[in-house]
Amino acid sequence: MKASKSQADALPPEIRPGQSVALLQELHILTRDGKLNQDSRRKLKQVYHLYQFIEPLLNELLTDHPNVSLVDHGAGKSYLGFILYDLFFKGIKDQQGAHIYGIETREELVAKSTELAKKLGFDQGMSFLPLSVAESTTSSLLPAQIDIVTALHACNTATDDAIDFALKKRAKYMVLVPCCQAEIASVLKKNKGRDLGKSALTEIWRHPIHTREFGSQITNVLRCLQLEAHGYQVNVTELVGWEHSMKNELIIATYKNLPRQRPTERLQEVLSTLGLEEMGQRFYTSQLALSTEPT
Numbered sequence: 001m002k003a004s005k006s007q008a009d010a011l012p013p014e015i016r017p018g019q020s021v022a023l024l025q026e027l028h029i030l031t032r033d034g035k036l037n038q039d040s041r042r043k044l045k046q047v048y049h050l051y052q053f054i055e056p057l058l059n060e061l062l063t064d065h066p067n068v069s070l071v072d073h074g075a076g077k078s079y080l081g082f083i084l085y086d087l088f089f090k091g092i093k094d095q096q097g098a099h100i101y102g103i104e105t106r107e108e109l110v111a112k113s114t115e116l117a118k119k120l121g122f123d124q125g126m127s128f129l130p131l132s133v134a135e136s137t138t139s140s141l142l143p144a145q146i147d148i149v150t151a152l153h154a155c156n157t158a159t160d161d162a163i164d165f166a167l168k169k170r171a172k173y174m175v176l177v178p179c180c181q182a183e184i185a186s187v188l189k190k191n192k193g194r195d196l197g198k199s200a201l202t203e204i205w206r207h208p209i210h211t212r213e214f215g216s217q218i219t220n221v222l223r224c225l226q227l228e229a230h231g232y233q234v235n236v237t238e239l240v241g242w243e244h245s246m247k248n249e250l251i252i253a254t255y256k257n258l259p260r261q262r263p264t265e266r267l268q269e270v271l272s273t274l275g276l277e278e279m280g281q282r283f284y285t286s287q288l289a290l291s292t293e294p295t
Helices: 005-010 021-026 038-061 079-087 107-120 158-168 182-192 200-205 206-227 261-273 277-283
Strands: 069-073 101-103 127-129 149-153 175-179 232-238 249-255
Touching: 021 101, 021 107, 021 200, 038 079, 038 175, 069 079, 069 158, 069 206, 079 101, 079 107, 079 127, 079 158, 107 127, 158 175, 158 206, 182 206, 182 232, 182 277, 200 206, 200 249, 206 232, 206 261, 206 277, 261 277
Parallel strands: 069 101, 069 149, 101 127, 149 175
Antiparallel strands: 175 249, 232 249
């Protein structure tokens, strides 16, 4: 249900034209009387800002085929998926085959999202699956190839699983907002005694708070190199202003079959320099990726 002209005039100015009021109310972003509280305003701002990055990617995909497929990992209550469907997918003239898949481990949230999609008439183009990101990679419930993969605040290694999923599904685009990256920091901490004194660079993570912050940053650096080593062009920016979220780094990857050798070498060099060789299995690009080096 779209808002009537009088309703639209009364809605908060943040609401995008054409947005379903009923959807925003079902998601508890809008109250029953059409108001936004501060928390909902912040949440909506993040999703809308992310939509501004995703919309042109979807339009680019539409020039190739109308059967656009998107997988949203760690979907939670599926704010992003529902708003993407409402603002973009339901407007595709030939919707046959265009689909959003929400991947979420919590079965109660999957059930609620499935019920809401049916209630709003979105169920033709939306599915929700109770799977981990890793499980979804081999699930027969998903197609062999996916056009675009999103992961908004997928915690710790779930972002790496989303990247692995996207690589195996030959996704053209990835849109990632990482969250709570602790794995690299734990390895840096474990090896700190061994590495201290080897290089002045170890001062960067000598203190615990710096270990955590540096570990988070280097995780995303390694992810970017990993994507580049698979032929992707990578852009890194901020999702919204720091006043709205500290989990703010946005990674957008576009497959362009770019040269792979240089980023692969840099990836290995960073792992070696920082004493993170044991993390090579997670981030290191295999020789198979190099075998498709463009001529």
